[in-house]
Amino acid sequence: MKLLLLTGFAWLVALSCIAQTKTTTTLETEAVLKKKIALACRLTDKDQIKRMNELHQTLFKKVTRAVEHPASYELVFENSDNTIIGDLAEFVKFERLCCPWLVFHLTFQSEEGPISLEMGDSTETKEMVYLVMELNKLQQPASK
Known part of the structure; x- marks a missing residue:
């Protein structure tokens, strides 16, 4: 025993x-x-880096949920407005300068429905998106 x-x-x-x-x-x-x-990261201008960081802070507070796909992450914004649309466009512009290898898909649902931003196109880029965007800090909705 x-x-x-x-x-x-x-x-x-x-x-x-x-x-x-x-x-x-x-x-x-x-x-x-x-x-x-x-x-x-190829983004070197200090003002652009500052603005990109501000966009990270602003946009991520408005994410309703993060959806994990096999090769990417999708950020969903349920409460879309013109500010989010402009911020998302600017965010993608800066991220394309910083990480030109990253693929973005911006989707607008009909009738003022949610907007989603999908980033990544491989397991490697998916992991980079997770780390860079610090998706682990996003609050996940409670399971129903």
């Missing part, structure tokens, strides 16, 4: 160590990827 308990405890410790290693590795990978993204 003691052997069984010790074996179980040993497995628990081993699994805990593996989980910790995986978490540390994931965080290290994210840090390296963020650094590469920052170095790859």
Whole structure:
């Protein structure tokens, strides 16, 4: 019985160590990827960088939900207005200057319906979008 308990405890410790290693590795990978993204950004004008950061702050507060697709993320804005439309156009303009490899799809639903912005076209660009846009900070709606 003691052997069984010790074996179980040993497995628990081993699994805990593996989980910790995986978490540390994931965080290290994210840090390296963020650094590469920052170095790859082609946007150099300080005023443009400042405005892009302002747009990140403004737009992300208005996101209703983030939808994960196999190769991209889609940000949905349920309460669309002319301000969001202008900000989204400006955001895409700056992001295209910064990251010319990134693909954008801007969709306007009929009759003043939601607007969605999809970014990415591969698993690699999807991961970059997740990290750069800090989508993990967006509040997800509660499951119903």
